[in-house]
Amino acid sequence: MQLPPRVELPPEAQSPQEAPAPPEPTGKSWYVSPKGSDGGKGTLDSPLRTISRAVALASPGDAIRVLPGVYAEQLLLSSRGTSADAILLRGEGSPRPRLVPGDRTRSTLVHVQGRWRVENLELDVDGAPMIAIAFETGSSHAALADSELHGGTGGAGVLVEGGQDITLQNNTIHHFIRSGEDSHGVAVVGPSRNIILRDNDIHHNSGDSIQCQEGSAPADTVLIEDNKLHEEGENGVDIKRCRNITVRYNVLSDFPNTSVRAPGSSAGEAVVIHDAAQGVAIQGNTILRAGRGVSVVDTPAENLWVEANVIEDIRNFPEGNGQGIRIASAKNVVVADNRIVGTASYGLMLAADGQLVTGLTVRNNALQGGSQPLLLRLGRDSFHPGIILQENHYLHGGVLKADGVQDKLTGINAGYRVEFSGEQLPLSSPEKLDVWRQVLQVDQGSGLLQ
Template identity: 60%
Template sequence: MMRAARGERSFKGTCGLFTCLLVLACQPETPAPRLSAGEPETPAPQLSAGEPETPAPELPAGVPPSPQLPSTPQVPPTPQQEVPTGRSWYVSRTGSDGAAGTRQAPLRTIGRAVALARPGEVIRVLPGVYAETLLLESKGSGVAAVTLRGEGSPRPMLVPGNKTRSAVLRVQGRWNLENLQIDVGGARMFAVLFDSTASHCFLSGSELKGGTSGAGVLVEGARNITVQNNSIHHFIKPGTDAHGVAVVGPSRGLVIRNNDIHHNSGDSIQCQGNVAPVENVLIEGNTLHDEGENAVDLKGCRHVVMRDNTVYGFPNAAVRPVGSSAGEAVVIHQSASHILIQGNTISRAGRGVSLLHASPLSEDVRVADNHFQDIRNMPEGNGQAVRIESARRVWVEGNTIENTASYGLMLAADGSAVEGLVVRNNILRGGTRPFLLRLGPSSSRPGALLEDNHYAEGGVLKADGVLEQLTLSSPEKLEVWRKALGGDEGATLLE
């Protein structure tokens, strides 16, 4: 959807509900009981944002305090995958389901091994193509995980055995999935679905591709799920969204780490509240690129840390026609809160980080220590590294911004208010177009604080209703900016 914003066109970020996706996910299957009250849960401790907390000094009378730093999100601790301690069940395309399941006498189907395996045991799948659609049922509450592991080279490939089901692998209870290749083959199915009874599961070292449903991996109300070291690509739903990883509330305790997610028709990662918010998510060390819409879409999600990812190539017109989103690397909206976006490298996107105006507002967001470069005007009307339409308590600090098609920072300039905005210690270098910073009118940024920012000489600054396109041709011009704004103390010109 496109909307006007003070003479500049603005594309609304992806915000459709998962209606169709959830309809597919809820096709009739064998019902499973809810987790019992005794199922262990990993607590979500405070995660350090990299700065020690010190008591605030007392200020002289009459000096207003600085805005409070948004509270650090709660995310899961680093999960530790347990080592199987039980027996091994072997599966081979040359085996027999009547065999003993040993290396010398392997089973023929994964499904038979799944039925036989007990907590703490491992299913070792030898190379070959397995046309099976599996329900990985819970083996009991509070028990050790069962491991489903691909062995040998090339690793075994799973393809749908029953295309009327919602997923190639539907996970309940506690399972570890390792070193698998899942080729959905164009079916309207997820590769892996962790349903609401799944808990303390791992999906690692695998390749997932080729579906036409709403996602490659769907986490639907599950808890303590780790998705790491996977390649997830080419989930394309004609004309609409298909995400690499989709997380739907009330999921909690998610770790998405060190994956390569690309060439899907929606987002690399979509996090969306449903009947309840998604809570406690860590997105770390991934390479997210070349999607039809965005890299990370956060809506109705709380306590999310996205750090140290490499993000580029949005939107990808070869996957989906341009226009369904602004091609954001990160879009935050629909009451997402307690968000930390830190240490990411973001390039070749329509926007870097975007906070949209949507009720209820997002709040407590920190965008810190990221490197933005080559942010482009695609779709038209974009090109900002950080664009904040409306939110509460947002810090933008320590970022390096260079070569943006429009203003590197565009803050409270879309006709809505941004309350409690802090813009501090950013480096804005400009590029072929020298636009560095645009602020909306003072009425749209109550309580805003700017200080210690560093601007390229020759760059352009603008404050609506106060100062129109000031070119920083000298230190004296920077002083004009400070006086007109009544702030930005400590600002400097870059050589």
């Protein structure tokens, strides 16, 4: 079976409005070198010694060009006005210039509070309890690109809290680790809005690759696209109380990573949606080797699309997991066109946690089982009123389970009781799938995969 094609966002979902790439600076270039002096002119022949001095001197439209070396300082990239041109802070040459803490008691290595583009730097937090870079209230049309961030023991590598129109692209973010606690690769906190995370490699952190959470208001309109998210102590993408989030075309793998955090703090989910998140699209991702693939749990999330994902090798680790897609509590959910292979538990677990799922549509998914041929578990009727379950494709010999099916069989042809072993139905023939359809009145148009 081929990978599902990429699909377009449903019209109800939103993505950030992308501004055109900013032009190269037309203002003055300020050069910084470990061999320079802050009394210098800031030219290539007479560079400054510290980045902080260049930051103080730069005007909108200027460029700060940092030559290779190690710089021990903290930076405050302040606002020059909401309509001012961005200032470029770029590492020049190879290896990248390395910024390390000058004062390890500070909370953050780089504060961004205005329109700044930060490119081609190494932000080495060097074991300090600090965030590498924070896009704070006032940061707007700002970016971090082509950089490496690592080595912190604070709450995250990158914090976006109150920033708007922020882009994180083509960065490597790794080894932000707090013993027994969360340290996320990227934390997006409301009221941040219009945030793009694209082409980043985020791994080996003690929390999630990316967490989206509410602050003074929900974060709104976040695009997570074409990233590699892997080997985290907890989850890949954790979405809680955020709005209009799109997660598409990413590769997410190897959760949880017990080398960076002891097991037990999470289910090791590639994507988890909870705490009343709204308007979330999970599309076209490849998910490998996780405790769960996609989970929708806890306080009901609303208006969700889980479409065209490939989910493989979902493990029963931590114990009690192993589901490909688990919809426990939600409103208005579409689960469509997914391929789910090699799950330790059910490929699809739908409204089977004793909580209500309303407006659930499940169609055209291919379920191929794993070490146990468990394909789908459907909760009791009262937990999924009005479910639309149709045109799915089940592995021949796999097992479907319907909670409470014995109640349905009362007064029905006694032969159906024999077909269901307890509440499970092995699909040993097309006729068995006919029994499932006739008893449960679902899955019209579904068939078996050989």
